[in-house]
Amino acid sequence: MSTRLVIIGGSDAGISAGLRAKELDPECVVTIVVADRFPNYSICGLPFYLSGEVQDWHTLAHRTIEEITGAGIALVLGAVVQDVDAAGHRISIIDADGQGRSLHYDRLVIAMGATAVHPPLVGLDLPGVYRLRFMADAFAVHQHLEAHTPRSALIIGGGYIGMEMADALTRRGLAVTVAEHGASVLKTIDASFGSLVNAELVGHGVRVETGVRIERIDREGTQLCVVGSNAFQTTADLVLVAVGVEPRSDLAQAAGIEVGERGAIRVTRRMETNLPAIYAAGDCVETWHHLLGRPTYLPLGTTAHKQGRIAGENAVGGTREFAGTLGTQVVKVFDLVVARTGLRDDEAAQAGFDPFTVEVTTWDHKVYYPGAHEVRIRVTGDRETGHLLGAQMIGHVHAEVAKRIDVVATALFHNMRVEELNDLDLSYTPPVSSPWDPVQMSAQAWTRAQRQKNS
Amino acid sequence: MSTRLVIIGGSDAGISAGLRAKELDPECVVTIVVADRFPNYSICGLPFYLSGEVQDWHTLAHRTIEEITGAGIALVLGAVVQDVDAAGHRISIIDADGQGRSLHYDRLVIAMGATAVHPPLVGLDLPGVYRLRFMADAFAVHQHLEAHTPRSALIIGGGYIGMEMADALTRRGLAVTVAEHGASVLKTIDASFGSLVNAELVGHGVRVETGVRIERIDREGTQLCVVGSNAFQTTADLVLVAVGVEPRSDLAQAAGIEVGERGAIRVTRRMETNLPAIYAAGDCVETWHHLLGRPTYLPLGTTAHKQGRIAGENAVGGTREFAGTLGTQVVKVFDLVVARTGLRDDEAAQAGFDPFTVEVTTWDHKVYYPGAHEVRIRVTGDRETGHLLGAQMIGHVHAEVAKRIDVVATALFHNMRVEELNDLDLSYTPPVSSPWDPVQMSAQAWTRAQRQKNS
Numbered sequence: 017m018s019t020r021l022v023i024i025g026g027s028d029a030g031i032s033a034g035l036r037a038k039e040l041d042p043e044c045v046v047t048i049v050v051a052d053r054f055p056n057y058s059i060c061g062l063p064f065y066l067s068g069e070v071q072d073w074h075t076l077a078h079r080t081i082e083e084i085t086g087a088g089i090a091l092v093l094g095a096v097v098q099d100v101d102a103a104g105h106r107i108s109i110i111d112a113d114g115q116g117r118s119l120h121y122d123r124l125v126i127a128m129g130a131t132a133v134h135p136p137l138v139g140l141d142l143p144g145v146y147r148l149r150f151m152a153d154a155f156a157v158h159q160h161l162e163a164h165t166p167r168s169a170l171i172i173g174g175g176y177i178g179m180e181m182a183d184a185l186t187r188r189g190l191a192v193t194v195a196e197h198g199a200s201v202l203k204t205i206d207a208s209f210g211s212l213v214n215a216e217l218v219g220h221g222v223r224v225e226t227g228v229r230i231e232r233i234d235r236e237g238t239q240l241c242v243v244g245s246n247a248f249q250t251t252a253d254l255v256l257v258a259v260g261v262e263p264r265s266d267l268a269q270a271a272g273i274e275v276g277e278r279g280a281i282r283v284t285r286r287m288e289t290n291l292p293a294i295y296a297a298g299d300c301v302e303t304w305h306h307l308l309g310r311p312t313y314l315p316l317g318t319t320a321h322k323q324g325r326i327a328g329e330n331a332v333g334g335t336r337e338f339a340g341t342l343g344t345q346v347v348k349v350f351d352l353v354v355a356r357t358g359l360r361d362d363e364a365a366q367a368g369f370d371p372f373t374v375e376v377t378t379w380d381h382k383v384y385y386p387g388a389h390e391v392r393i394r395v396t397g398d399r400e401t402g403h404l405l406g407a408q409m410i411g412h413v414h415a416e417v418a419k420r421i422d423v424v425a426t427a428l429f430h431n432m433r434v435e436e437l438n439d440l441d442l443s444y445t446p447p448v449s450s451p452w453d454p455v456q457m458s459a460q461a462w463t464r465a466q467r468q469k470n471s
Numbered sequence: 472m473s474t475r476l477v478i479i480g481g482s483d484a485g486i487s488a489g490l491r492a493k494e495l496d497p498e499c500v501v502t503i504v505v506a507d508r509f510p511n512y513s514i515c516g517l518p519f520y521l522s523g524e525v526q527d528w529h530t531l532a533h534r535t536i537e538e539i540t541g542a543g544i545a546l547v548l549g550a551v552v553q554d555v556d557a558a559g560h561r562i563s564i565i566d567a568d569g570q571g572r573s574l575h576y577d578r579l580v581i582a583m584g585a586t587a588v589h590p591p592l593v594g595l596d597l598p599g600v601y602r603l604r605f606m607a608d609a610f611a612v613h614q615h616l617e618a619h620t621p622r623s624a625l626i627i628g629g630g631y632i633g634m635e636m637a638d639a640l641t642r643r644g645l646a647v648t649v650a651e652h653g654a655s656v657l658k659t660i661d662a663s664f665g666s667l668v669n670a671e672l673v674g675h676g677v678r679v680e681t682g683v684r685i686e687r688i689d690r691e692g693t694q695l696c697v698v699g700s701n702a703f704q705t706t707a708d709l710v711l712v713a714v715g716v717e718p719r720s721d722l723a724q725a726a727g728i729e730v731g732e733r734g735a736i737r738v739t740r741r742m743e744t745n746l747p748a749i750y751a752a753g754d755c756v757e758t759w760h761h762l763l764g765r766p767t768y769l770p771l772g773t774t775a776h777k778q779g780r781i782a783g784e785n786a787v788g789g790t791r792e793f794a795g796t797l798g799t800q801v802v803k804v805f806d807l808v809v810a811r812t813g814l815r816d817d818e819a820a821q822a823g824f825d826p827f828t829v830e831v832t833t834w835d836h837k838v839y840y841p842g843a844h845e846v847r848i849r850v851t852g853d854r855e856t857g858h859l860l861g862a863q864m865i866g867h868v869h870a871e872v873a874k875r876i877d878v879v880a881t882a883l884f885h886n887m888r889v890e891e892l893n894d895l896d897l898s899y900t901p902p903v904s905s906p907w908d909p910v911q912m913s914a915q916a917w918t919r920a921q922r923q924k925n926s
Contacts, residue, residue, distance in 0.1 A: 028906060039919070061901050064840055075839035078906075306896070318899045321906045325893070339894035346898035355898050384530035385519055418903040419874030425896050426881040438780070439794035441761070441880050443801035443810050444773045446516050448873040451483060451533075451776045464494070 018043040021331050022107060022119050024097050024267075025127035026050030027059065028317050029298025031079070032324030033125045033331065034089045041332035047090045047119060049109055051128075054151040055084060055091055060317050062154040063177065066161065067184030073154070092119075100124065100271035102291045123293050123331040126268050126281065127324060130261035130299035130315050135172070139233030144240050145255045148177055157256070166190060166253030170242050172230050173258035174201030179213065179349045181256055182222045186350075193223040193250055195230055195242075204345060205356055205408050206394055208375070212410055216352045261315055263300040277302045278313040285337040287327040295331055297323035306340030306429065307359055307405065308367055314341050342406075344425045346418045353413050355421035358406025358428045361396050370399040372469070374462040378454045380415035382446035389415040393458040395424075397434040399466060404434045407458070416448070423455050434462050473498040476786050477562060477574050479552050479722075480582035481505030482514065483772050484753025486534070487779030488580045488786065489544045496787035502545045502574060504564055506583075509606040510539060510546055515772050517609040518632065521616065522639030528609070547574075555579065555726035557746045578748050578786040581723050581736065582779060585716035585754035585770050590627070594688030599695050600710045603632055612711070621645060621708030625697050627685050628713035629656030634668065634804045636711055637677050641805075648678040648705055650685055650697075659800060660811055660863050661849055663830070667865055671807045716770055718755040732757045733768040740792040742782040750786055752778035761795030761884065762814055762860065763822055769796050797861075799880045801873045808868050810876035813861025813883045816851050825854040827924070829917040833909045835870035837901040844870040848913040850879075852889040854921060859889045862913070871903070878910050889917045 021037050023030045026048050034046045048055065054077070061076040070076060085091060094112030101107065106118045132147035134140060144166075146157045160166065169185045171178045174196030185192045194201065194217065200210030201217070201224060217224050230244040239251045263280040265273075274290045276282040281296040283289055285304050289296050299315035301323065319341050329336045346355035364371035373396040379388040389412035396405045407424040411417040427437055437459035444451050452460065476492050478485045481503050489501045503510065509532070516531040525531065540546060549567030556562065561573045587602035589595060599621075601612045615621065624640045626633045629651030640647045649656065649672065655665030656672070656679060672679050685699040694706045718735040720728075729745045731737040736751040738744055740759050744751050754770035756778065774796050781791045801810035819826035828851040834843040844867035851860045862879040866872040882892055892914035899906050907915065 058837060058839070058901065060899070061837060061839055064901060069841055070839045316899075317906045318896065322893065339891075340896075342896040344896040344898045346900045346903060348900055348902045353903065357896070357898070382513060382516060384513070384516055384525045386524055413902070414869055416871045416874045418898045418900070419871040419878065422878045422895070422897045422908070423874065423881050425898070426878050426885075429895055430881075430885040436794075438777065440877070440884055441773065441795075441797040441799040441812070442877040443799045443812070443873045443880070444515070444771075445801045445803055445873070446513065446519060447803045447868070448801060448808065451513075451515075451772045453877070 018045055019332055020120060020122045021046045021125065022121035023048040023125040023127060024107065025129055025298065026055030026091065027057070027127070027129050027298065028320035029129070029324030029327070030125065030127035031056040031084065032321045033127060033297060033328030035087060036325045036328030037332045038088050040329055040334065042088070044332050046088065047092060049092045049095050049097055049119070051094070051096065052151060053093045055081060055093065057151055059149065062148055063180035063184045065154055066157055066181070067187045069187070097267060100267060102271050102294060105293065121293070123295065125327045125331055126289070126294065126296040126300060127298045127327070128264040128267065128300045130263050132257070133260045133262050135230070135257065135259050137230050137232055140257065142233055142235050142240065144235070144253065145233055145257065147257050148181065149261065160254060161188065164253065168252045169193070169254040169256060170195060170240070170250055170252035171256045171258060173260070174198065174224070174226070175204070175258060175260060176345070176347045177258040179347055181258060182217055183350050186220055186222055190254070191221070193225065193252065195225045195228045195244060195248065197227065197229040199226055201226065202347070202354065205354060206360055209354065209392070209394065209408055209410050212392070213349055213352065213354060216350050220350050261299065263313065263315070265300050268296065268300070277311055280313045282311070286330050286335065287323055287338060288330070295327040297327040304338055304340045306342050314343050316341070316345065318344070339429070342425050342428050344421060346421065348413060351413050352410060353415065353417040354410045355417050356406065356408040357421050357425040358404070359396060360406060360408065364396060364398070364405045369405055371396050371405055372399045372462070372466055374458065374465045376458045376461045378457050379450070380411060380454065381448050382450055385446045387414070391415050391417060391420070391454050393454060395434065395458040395462045397462055397466070402433040402435060404428055404432050404437070420453070420455050423453070434459050473500055474787055475575060475577045476501045476580070477576035478503040478580040478582060479562065480584055480753065481510030481546065482512070482582070482584050482753065483775035484584070484779030484782070485580065485582035486511040486539065487776045488582060488752060488783030490542055491780045491783030492787045493543050495784055495789065497543070499787050501543065502547060504547045504550050504552055504574070506549070506551065507606060508548045510536060510548065512606055514604065517603055518635035518639045520609055521612055521636065522642045524642070552722060555722060557726050557749060560748065576748070578750065580782045580786055581744070581749065581751040581755065582753045583719040583722065583755045585718050587712070588715045588717050590685070590712065590714050592685050592687055595712065597688055597690050597695065599690070599708065600688055600712065602712050603636065604716065615709060616643065619708065623707045624648070624709040624711060625650060625695070625705055625707035626711045626713060628715070629653065629679070629681070630659070630713060630715060631800070631802045632713040634802055636713065637672055638805050641675055641677055646676070648680065648707065650680045650683045650699060650703065652682065652684040654681055656681065657802070657809065660809060661815055664809065664847070664849065664863055664865050667847070668804055668807065668809060671805050675805050716754065718768065718770070720755050723751065723755070732766055735768045737766070741785050741790065742778055742793060743785070750782040752782040759793055759795045761797050769798055771796070771800065773799070794884070797880050797883050799876060801876065803868060806868050807865060808870070808872040809865045810872050811861065811863040812876050812880040813859070814851060815861060815863065819851055819853070819860045824860055826851050826860055827854045827917070827921055829913065829920045831913045831916045833912050834905070835866060835909065836903050837905055840901045842869070846870050846872060846875070846909050848909060850889065850913040850917045852917055852921070857888040857890060859883055859887050859892070875908070875910055878908070889914045
């Protein structure tokens with residue numbers, strides 16, 4: 017008998033699970049239940065659609081519906097899952113045409129993702145106030161931009177989406193204000209780097225207000241009036257609320273599945289839930305952290321792909337384990353690329369390490385060769401063991417920042433000591449690097465500073 | 472008593488050794504004997520000086536003389552070393568002013584580098600025929616370009632220098648021909664990639680003749696007539712001979728120091744020669760290969776820096792070992808960047824592995840975002856163990872090819888299996904990558920192809 021695999025969720029984790037299962041076991045019968053009509057869309061691409069850089073939203077699909085079904089996967093689009101009957105090995109759904117039915121499974125993968133957080137503020141449901149998580153959200157914002165040609169926008173939240181949308185809407189000609197409740201934007205990086213991002217925003221005409229917690233939005237005529245802490249007050253034609261995401265685990269919880277960190281589904285490193293035959297993956301689950309050695313909640317597309325692939329492999333008999341996240345992330349804001357991997361100093365200290373952080377500024381390639389750009393690196397290591405703990409990097413979009421953070425991520429994966437980065441045989445030619453790559457220069461600076469500190 | 476450290480050679484390895492020794496033991500007395508007046512110059516930068524991209528040759532210095540002496544290092548410039556008296560712990564030199572003297576050392580580092588190979592062909596010493604290794608060579612070519620404004624050039628040799636000089640001289644307006652005796656240019660990469668480089672050259676107006684061994688050069692009036700195998704015949708205003716380098720180990724051999732591969736000085740992984748208190752590093756020594764597990768001759772600036780640093784550390788009491796090369800290399804040819812690390816299929820087979828190579832073509836970032844460039848990757852792994860053996864990559868100069876090869880190099884350093892590349896937590900945002908980085912896509916393609924081959 018071929019395995020009947022049912023997957024709830026048609027984004028990164030769900031599709032990856034389905035494809036991997038079919039790859040390893042072509043006989044298995046895979047059905048993916050998708051809440052909307054846009055399976056396998058790159059939601060990371062939504063800001064670029066709204067900026068106008070992506071002209072045709074169809075291109076945002078990692079794969080077309082035809083490619084997915086062509087791989088032998090059945091898609092049930094526009095369906096709502098009502099419940100999971102773990103004992104009966106079936107789920108109840110309501111089809112796009114309103115008909116209820118149930119699907120029997122041998123193995124189930126829950127990959128329901130996350131939703132945008134609804135912050136506790138008045139006026140969230142007013143026309144002109146949007147969140148950005150699903151294709152429907154993007155269509156709504158796009159429709160507003162086309163129909164009303166707003167001239168100003170307020171973005172609530174200075175995280176990744178907030179930064180990308182500040183870039184996108186500025187590119188579209190809107191006057192953009194970002195309101196962030198923290199002391200600097202991009203709180204995933206250290207404040208000194210956050211202030212560089214801040215400067216990049218300001219340099220492109222974005223108004224940035226930090227230390228502001230938005231309290232209410234009111235409509236006055238065609239405008240939205242927004243009021244926050246510290247006497248913040250502004251008007252805008254459009255408001256985008258981008259204050260983070262939370263896991264969609266209600267359905268799983270109702271079925272008796274345990275949740276942990278931030279309400280995310282608890283899974284083993286094989287992506288098993290506490291219930292037999294039920295796996296979970298992606299933005300709805302806890303993520304094992306390679307350095308912390310414990311689960312955390314870190315919803316990222318890269319991780320969702322990996323976890324989905326593992327869930328799919330194990331659902332058809334595999335025993336693969338998720339190797340763990342390092343929280344590697346990168347974002348482009350105008351001409352800057354900002355990346356991080358591993359732990360920041362404060363995160364490392366909180367986790368019981370003895371961290372020490374050094375910042376270096378250097379060039380992406382030999383400065384004598386035209387087009388050299390500055391790269392700033394903050395490298396964090398453990399004072400006691402000398403082990404690398406993390407790095408943050410910021411530089412021009414052509415400074416190969418993202419792939420340099422990947423070298424650090426690969427080193428972190430192998431628990432290297434900071435000093436050992438100098439042993440890596442990295443590539444060099446004057447137009448792309450230096451004989452010691454910037455990553456290695458930062459390692460040398462760290463070791464020197466640590467020696468001086470200790471002596 | 473402070474250690475007297477004498478270093479012969481003022482390029483990458485020699486300067487690195489001196490700086491590292493002073494860093495770890497500020498009391499040590501470091502003297503570096505330099506054959507010319509250009510210590511620590513980036514000879515990798517010479518083609519960019521000759522192309523006109525680097526306007527001022529002074530900027531080619533990794534460090535100025537003032538920076539080096541400011542670090543407490545004594546420089547003896549323009550000096551010829553006559554012999555090494557290993558028993559007496561002294562070297563004899565002839566100063567720039569013709570005076571002979573001897574320098575006593577407690578520790579000696581030989582870092583004399585390599586010279587350009589003189590191939591066995593008639594006419595090598597004619598005016599207008601150049602090699603390119605030292606600053607003096609670059610000045611001579613530059614002088615020729617300025618004084619005679621040549622309109623055509625023949626480059627003998629299709630290696631790194633040949634490629635960079637074809638680019639450089641074309642950029643300067645010369646009609647360039649490259650004559651390569653092998654079947655394709657850049658024989659450090661597989662022929663299929665070599666032909667892409669060939670096409671890039673041809674696309675920029677360079678004439679490429681492969682399978683041609685140059686036999687003689689004659690001067691006829693203001694022109695050079697060049698004749699080679701396969702009825703090759705051409706005239707050129709300038710000829711550049713770039714057929715590789717060989718280690719400068721004569722002086723060391725005369726002192727009783729053993730040599731090995733290609734006549735390069737034999738060293739331990741601590742950069743010790745067979746004689747006590749004498750270390751050697753850089754392009755004049757054998758290089759330990761991480762994957763082959765044996766010494767090889769692979770003269771590269773990155774390796775010279777590493778080995779010099781280790782020699783300097785050990786000369787003042789350290790016990791550090793060179794971790795080994797992977798042969799990681801990158802070159803920019805017009806708008807293409809070509810990189811490799813580890814072993815090619817044929818090299819791996821020769822070394823006793825059971826290699827299998829897969830080529831994939833993908834995009835450097837999500838293709839929906841503007842400016843996506845193709846990246847081609849050839850990944851080689853061992854069929855039996857599944858271990859990664861190497862990769863070659865080719866793509867546009869903005870496709871982050873060099874740092875992607877570095878991710879593979881870091882993985883190789885840790886002896887990862889090809890499939891394990893998928894476990895790496897690499898960075899993603901649509902403008903710089905995909906949820907699975909191209910490196911990981913190539914790993915998945917390799918694993919799939921291997922499974923299909925085995926089934």
